[in-house]
Amino acid sequence: MNKQQLIENIRRKQTFLCVGLDTDIQKIPQHLMAEEEAPVFAFNRAIIDATAPYCIAYKPNLAFYECLGVKGWQALEKTVRYIRDRYPDQFIIADAKRGDIGNTSAMYARSFFEDLKVDAVTVAPYMGEDSVTPFLTYGNTWVVLLALTSNKGSHDFQLTEDGQGERLFEKVLRKSQQWAGDDRMMYVVGATQGRMFEDIRRIAPRHFLLVPGVGAQGGSLEEVCRYGMNAECGLIVNSSRAIIYAGHGRDFAEAARRAAQEVQQQMAAQLKTIF
Numbered sequence: 396m397n398k399q400q401l402i403e404n405i406r407r408k409q410t411f412l413c414v415g416l417d418t419d420i421q422k423i424p425q426h427l428m429a430e431e432e433a434p435v436f437a438f439n440r441a442i443i444d445a446t447a448p449y450c451i452a453y454k455p456n457l458a459f460y461e462c463l464g465v466k467g468w469q470a471l472e473k474t475v476r477y478i479r480d481r482y483p484d485q486f487i488i489a490d491a492k493r494g495d496i497g498n499t500s501a502m503y504a505r506s507f508f509e510d511l512k513v514d515a516v517t518v519a520p521y522m523g524e525d526s527v528t529p530f531l532t533y534g535n536t537w538v539v540l541l542a543l544t545s546n547k548g549s550h551d552f553q554l555t556e557d558g559q560g561e562r563l564f565e566k567v568l569r570k571s572q573q574w575a576g577d578d579r580m581m582y583v584v585g586a587t588q589g590r591m592f593e594d595i596r597r598i599a600p601r602h603f604l605l606v607p608g609v610g611a612q613g614g615s616l617e618e619v620c621r622y623g624m625n626a627e628c629g630l631i632v633n634s635s636r637a638i639i640y641a642g643h644g645r646d647f648a649e650a651a652r653r654a655a656q657e658v659q660q661q662m663a664a665q666l667k668t669i670f
Contacts (some may be wrong), residue, residue: 545585
């Protein structure tokens with residue numbers, strides 16, 4: 396999916412919500428464990444069917460699948476295939492946070508873009524250009540580069556300054572724009588960063604930002620939009636636990652639907668300012 400298609404989906408559906416499929420087998424409703432041969436996929440399928448009208452993207456976090464071994468990877472493959480077949484207008488982000496020497500990154504890129512056929516993968520920039528560019532060799536696929544994250548430990552490195560007063564996340568933003576433009580590169584910026592979005596936008600005014608941290612982590616959607624939205628929206632805001640675990644009984648999918656719809660309505664109000 397290219398940038399213009401993504402923008403048109405946001406405009407048409409009046410939402411920039413990404414539903415994070417952080418499916419913890421210890422948290423899904425117990426009846427699925429008892430009744431389903433593939434409970435993780437059954438949970439994901441129900442969540443996807445319930446929330447698809449209210450979002451433009453899904454983001455499975457690979458840790459929740461890899462910890463289950465072969466069955467977890469099978470559940471991930473079935474989930475991605477289901478979205479592709481049933482909801483082809485959805486943008487799929489593999490939240491893998493990869494980033495290694497060039498030949499290893501090339502193998503990671505192959506697994507995500509040739510095998511899984513996702514639209515984007517999250518990548519850590521610490522090892523530099525040759526660890527990132529292998530992910531940029533697959534047509535309309537995207538790299539979502541970690542820039543300024545929402546976790547407490549982000550301050551350990553990302554805000555450190557060099558001798559000229561440039562912070563590390565600013566260096567990441569500037570340098571990475573030499574590798575790809577805003578049609579292939581996005582950045583992860585945590586919703587808890589507040590007015591720091593202004594600093595991000597001074598360096599990357601037209602790039603899409605993937606924004607985790609709204610919902611269970613306490614980030615403010617209104618604040619993210621005030622400081623981070625651009626004329627094309629430029630935001631994909633992720634919510635995981637607050638949506639997929641909104642309910643715990645047999646009506647879990649309906650609870651997720653209501654939670655996603657509520658966020659979509661808030662986003663539609665924000666989009667009125669630009670579309």
